[in-house]
Amino acid sequence: MSGENMVSAYVSDAELDAEATVRPKRLDEFIAQHRVRDQLDLLLKGAMRRGSPPDHILLSGPPGLGKTTLANIVAAELGSGIRVTSGPAIERSGDLAAIVTSLAEGDVLFIDEIHRIAKPAEELLYSAMEDFRVDVVVGKGPGATAIPLDVEPFTLVGATTRSGLLTGPMRDRFGFVAHLDFYSPADLEALLHRSARILGVPITDEGAVEIAGRSRGTPRIANRLLRRVRDFAEVRADGVVNLETARAALTVYDVDALGLDRLDRAVLTALVDLFRGGPVGLSTLAVAVGEQPDTVEEVCEPFLVRAGLLARTPRGRVATEAAWQHLGRTPPNGTFGAATAVAPDLFSAAPEQP
Numbered sequence: 080m081s082g083e084n085m086v087s088a089y090v091s092d093a094e095l096d097a098e099a100t101v102r103p104k105r106l107d108e109f110i111a112q113h114r115v116r117d118q119l120d121l122l123l124k125g126a127m128r129r130g131s132p133p134d135h136i137l138l139s140g141p142p143g144l145g146k147t148t149l150a151n152i153v154a155a156e157l158g159s160g161i162r163v164t165s166g167p168a169i170e171r172s173g174d175l176a177a178i179v180t181s182l183a184e185g186d187v188l189f190i191d192e193i194h195r196i197a198k199p200a201e202e203l204l205y206s207a208m209e210d211f212r213v214d215v216v217v218g219k220g221p222g223a224t225a226i227p228l229d230v231e232p233f234t235l236v237g238a239t240t241r242s243g244l245l246t247g248p249m250r251d252r253f254g255f256v257a258h259l260d261f262y263s264p265a266d267l268e269a270l271l272h273r274s275a276r277i278l279g280v281p282i283t284d285e286g287a288v289e290i291a292g293r294s295r296g297t298p299r300i301a302n303r304l305l306r307r308v309r310d311f312a313e314v315r316a317d318g319v320v321n322l323e324t325a326r327a328a329l330t331v332y333d334v335d336a337l338g339l340d341r342l343d344r345a346v347l348t349a350l351v352d353l354f355r356g357g358p359v360g361l362s363t364l365a366v367a368v369g370e371q372p373d374t375v376e377e378v379c380e381p382f383l384v385r386a387g388l389l390a391r392t393p394r395g396r397v398a399t400e401a402a403w404q405h406l407g408r409t410p411p412n413g414t415f416g417a418a419t420a421v422a423p424d425l426f427s428a429a430p431e432q433p
């Protein structure tokens with residue numbers, strides 16, 4: 080993996096196996112997100128007492144925070160089977176009909192990126208969710224016939240990184256909606272200690288603090304950085320993940336003290352050095368760092384904005400005072416956000432939606 084995507088919250092296929100090793104299997108192994116955990120616990124226990132499948136569950140939140148993990152945990156807690164698919168994989172209503180009619184009673188159907196499901200399939204999903212029945216249309220034009228098929232009672236777990244893109248009727252069919260938020264550094268430290276224990280890697284508290292602080296509030300990134308620091312510790316040191324090995328390894332991988340990678344820093348440096356802090360338009364900024372505007376907007380900016388380093392204003396992108404300071408430059412008078420330094424509680428959980 081190159082330095083460029085060390086801190087991406089997205090997962091590559093090659094990384095999935097590494098992730099599976101440390102993935103929590105049960106609710107009580109799932110670190111933090113206490114409110115969501117507690118609510119899910121009640122939902123699942125209530126359903127089990129009644130002997131019927133729980134309401135459909137929608138999990139929303141940025142990538143890498145544990146939505147897939149929770150979907151698997153729901154099935155494990157219920158003692159049910161799980162079928163896994165994703166919105167983009169369901170192109171036609173027939174694809175969805177084939178999946179839902181093959182579910183066994185009480186199964187969990189996990190649909191990742193559910194906001195990307197094709198419209199005709201989405202409409203079929205409504206009746207599967209609500210009435211446990213689907214009408215499969217055979218033929219075309221005036222000769223078309225709808226064949227009703229029964230679906231065994233099941234629980235849909237939908238995951239989305241863009242809950243705002245879900246249609247109203249879709250959202251209304253979920254009886255429980257949980258929003259996962261970024262993890263605090265303390266939560267990520269606990270997560271790193273757990274992962275290190277499972278991987279058999281000795282880790283000190285200082286080592287965990289150092290990695291947690293660079294993980295952008297995201298378990299996936301924390302686990303990935305831990306694996307890279309482990310490599311460094313085993314190859315170039317005594318195998319222990321501590322402050323020194325963490326700092327040295329993350330320097331090798333170009334992940335700085337705030338968790339910014341080379342491209343994030345290139346964006347900030349261009350803003351500050353070439354455009355005196357901005358405002359500058361997205362496409363000009365993207366040309367300056369040799370990237371596509373989409374990449375700058377979707378990969379770099381969300382974190383830079385959240386970290387209080389970059390602001391999107393009607394006149395263009397602006398580097399905040401914290402950005403100047405992070406790059407070791409003196410901000411000129413009147414710099415945007417002069418009153419705000421990078422908030423120490425950057426990743427503390429915002430209120431979750433019940």
Ligand SMILES: Nc1ncnc2c1ncn2[C@@H]1O[C@H](COP(=O)(O)OP(=O)(O)OP(=O)(O)O)[C@@H](O)[C@H]1O
Nearest residue numbers: 098101102109110142143144145146147148298299
């Ligand atoms: N609360 C947690 N406790 C322990 N490990 C966690 C937790 N949340 C996530 N992880 C770990 O982080 C990794 C990413 O989690 P997961 O795949 O569930 O994220 P996701 O939100 O589904 O991401 P995506 O949106 O990309 O599918 C997994 O290896 C998982 O083990």
